Amino acid sequence: MLKAEVLRAKEPQAEELELRLFVFHHSGGSQLSYRDWPAGFPAAWDVRIPDAPGRGPRDKRPPLSDAGALLDHYLEELDAGLTGSFAFFGHSMGGLIAYELTRQLLDMGRTPPVWLGVSAHGTVRPEGDGMRRHLLSDADLREELSAMGGTPSSVLAHPELWDLIAPTVRADLRISETWRTTPLAAPLPVPLSVFGGTRDEVAPPHRMDGWSAVSEHFLGQHLFEGGHFYFQDQLPAVAGRIKDDIRQALLLAQAPSAVTL
Secondary structure, three states, X not given: OOOOOEEEOOOOXXXXXXXXXXXXXXXXXXXXHHOOOHHHOOOOEEXXXXXOOOOOOOOOOOOOOOXXXXXXXXXXXXXHHOOOOEEEEEEOHHHHHHHHHHHHHHHOOOOOOOEEEEEOOOOOOOOOOOOOHHHOOHHHHHHXXXXXXXXXXXXXXXXXXXXXXXXXXXXXXXXXXXXXXXXXXXXXXXXXXXXXXXXXXXXOHHHHHHHXXXXXXXXXXXXXXXXXXXXXXXXXXXXXXXHHHHXXXXXXXXXXXXXXX
């Protein structure tokens, strides 16, 4: 089976590795949208940006449209890296993936991430979010994506490029919008932070309030000026906040009683 490429920083020597950070992309996105991220983190961090299947012309696999299959894909693809100290950050659909992967690892009795970062995604509810953008006409979907940002207007306006990405966008949106999850029996033991844009109309700040009850160690909701893709213009500030929260989570793991949140 063809393996998806994983964008990563220059991998540090094993004895120097402090942390492995997995960054999960948004619906219709790929590692290319986050290619500048690895350079924003310490050299001792192994930053990886895994692609879901069906990204770009070189990946001939069809995009997955089933949530369970996508989780299985990531568990298999990332298996060897889910050891030691690692953290998850996911944007939009990627936030949902990061959250559900964390739950899967805990349910399987495996090592969970030391930290979970959810960006631009409302609190996950058992009944889903009720949105159905994956069923929109091409014209309406292009308009929706244009308003959200994150997809170049030149791509949305180009018929051949649109035909290339539309199946992937619809498959990803279908996963996000039809995802069903079981209620938590108890808050996660993993420190969690939430990120978002002050003017995000897809995941407005008030829709993210419920994340504070999801973790035993909620590290806060961090809002940045901007819309759904707020990080595009202020990556250094966002990366700085991620670094601070991960280091706080690492301290908490080392000495829980010595850290006051």
